[in-house]
Amino acid sequence: MEVESQVLDERKEFVCYNSKNESSRLRCDENSVSGAVSQRACVYCGARVVLNPITDAFHLIHGPIGCASYTWDLRGSLTSGSEIFRNSYSTDLSETDVIFGGEKKLTAAIDEIVEKFNPKVIFVYATCIVGIIGDDIDAVCKKAEEKYSLRVIPVKSPGFSGNKASGYRAACNAILKLIGNKKSKNKINGINYLGDFNLAGEIWVVQSYLKRIGIEVVAKITGDGKYDELIKAPEAKLNIVQCAGSMEYLGKKMEEIYDIPYIRVSFLGIADTENSLLQIASILGDEDTIKKAEKFIEAEKAKIQKTIEYHRKRLIGKKAAIYVGGGYKAISLIKQFNELGIETVMVGTQTGKPRDYEIIKNITKEGTVILDDANPYELEKFMLEKGADILVGGVKERPLAYKLGVAFCDHNHERKHILSGFEGAVNFAEEIDLTVNSPVWKYV
Numbered sequence: 001m002e003v004e005s006q007v008l009d010e011r012k013e014f015v016c017y018n019s020k021n022e023s024s025r026l027r028c029d030e031n032s033v034s035g036a037v038s039q040r041a042c043v044y045c046g047a048r049v050v051l052n053p054i055t056d057a058f059h060l061i062h063g064p065i066g067c068a069s070y071t072w073d074l075r076g077s078l079t080s081g082s083e084i085f086r087n088s089y090s091t092d093l094s095e096t097d098v099i100f101g102g103e104k105k106l107t108a109a110i111d112e113i114v115e116k117f118n119p120k121v122i123f124v125y126a127t128c129i130v131g132i133i134g135d136d137i138d139a140v141c142k143k144a145e146e147k148y149s150l151r152v153i154p155v156k157s158p159g160f161s162g163n164k165a166s167g168y169r170a171a172c173n174a175i176l177k178l179i180g181n182k183k184s185k186n187k188i189n190g191i192n193y194l195g196d197f198n199l200a201g202e203i204w205v206v207q208s209y210l211k212r213i214g215i216e217v218v219a220k221i222t223g224d225g226k227y228d229e230l231i232k233a234p235e236a237k238l239n240i241v242q243c244a245g246s247m248e249y250l251g252k253k254m255e256e257i258y259d260i261p262y263i264r265v266s267f268l269g270i271a272d273t274e275n276s277l278l279q280i281a282s283i284l285g286d287e288d289t290i291k292k293a294e295k296f297i298e299a300e301k302a303k304i305q306k307t308i309e310y311h312r313k314r315l316i317g318k319k320a321a322i323y324v325g326g327g328y329k330a331i332s333l334i335k336q337f338n339e340l341g342i343e344t345v346m347v348g349t350q351t352g353k354p355r356d357y358e359i360i361k362n363i364t365k366e367g368t369v370i371l372d373d374a375n376p377y378e379l380e381k382f383m384l385e386k387g388a389d390i391l392v393g394g395v396k397e398r399p400l401a402y403k404l405g406v407a408f409c410d411h412n413h414e415r416k417h418i419l420s421g422f423e424g425a426v427n428f429a430e431e432i433d434l435t436v437n438s439p440v441w442k443y444v
């Protein structure tokens with residue numbers, strides 16, 4: 001089925017109705033169509049969102065003050081130690097710097113941070129204006145490293161130089177630069193946890209599950225990350241990647257550089273949490289570890305079964321729309337809605353890959369709307385057309401849903417409660433039930 005004429009011609013190949021008979025590929029993993037009002041953030045924001053959760057790092061934004069307004073408040077990752085990452089530093093470039101160059105100001109800002117705070121690591125982000133005036137941030141960072149014997153890592157993230165996914169890649173390259181090129185001979189029977197940002201403490205939930213089955217977390221990248229922990233990452237035997245959109249690239253590079261294999265995991269929903277734990281146990285553990293994992297999973301499932309069933313009865317037959325950052329999260333959410341008896345009628349992502357969309361096509365019904373890099377108009381149009389009862393998304397999608405009188409669930413940076421693991425599955429079911437079945441929708 002072809003998408004309607006109201007969708008921009010240049011966007012039509014990025015939107016489709018799922019059809020099992022068609023072999024045509026949905027276009028994705030490309031730069032946004034100019035003027036189509038993408039929901040994606042800029043390259044710098046993509047890089048910042050990935051690096052900011054490193055708790056004891058200083059984040060210095062080389063650019064106008066406006067870019068620095070993207071701070072911890074927009075992704076409230078929790079910390080078990082340092083609170084440094086909750087601050088933002090900026091070189092506050094102005095017209096004079098644009099004409100004469102901003103390198104002196106950047107050097108002065110680094111000097112001031114070193115003098116006042118004695119940092120272990122500073123990330124220096126290049127913003128749009130730095131890409132235009134051509135400041136050599138590599139040279140400034142290198143000089144500062146030599147002068148102070150600390151890590152000063154440039155992040156190549158001018159806002160216009162690609163899309164949000166290019167920012168993820170810039171962040172991953174910065175992490176690799178921080179870790180260095182050395183393989184480790186002393187291996188620990190543990191994992192690096194890539195692509196979880198410790199919202200509401202979710203990384204600790206998964207860490208506690210792994211501990212129960214005898215598997216250690218060597219480095220958390222990047223939620224609740226710490227400099228001393230990050231540089232030990234080459235010692236792990238396995239990398240697990242939760243947010244593949246932002247960190248599968250890092251997984252691949254770490255396999256190349258440090259010989260650490262990686263697997264994609266998801267701790268969203270009961271089925272994916274169970275599969276991920278069993279997969280990790282079977283790769284890193286012996287038969288005893290697998291038995292421990294199975295026992296643990298059975299016990300956790302038994303604890304939540306009644307509650308999930310209660311919400312399922314109240315939600316069966318409802319329809320959901322999903323618009324999230326990465327493909328893997330969308331896939332987990334479709335499965336989670338299935339567990340609750342809810343059909344997904346519209347699903348889209350900002351940075352999904354062809355492989356993600358293939359899976360999405362296979363696990364959704366005929367006629368489900370699938371979109372890549374959607375804009376507000378498309379989201380509103382297809383939510384209405386498909387009669388969605390709830391939209392799951394982030395802060396930019398919230399007003400779209402409320403404007404239409406559709407319930408909304410925040411599954412992004414701003415939420416304050418756990419949605420991962422078994423307890424997360426209960427929170428999710430409870431929130432969807434409360435929201436979808438709220439009496440307020442009668443008055444809209």
Ligand code: SF4
Pocket residue numbers: 042043044045063066067126127128129157158159160
């Ligand atoms: S880097 Fe560019 S697009 Fe991004 S916030 Fe700064 S000015 Fe805006």
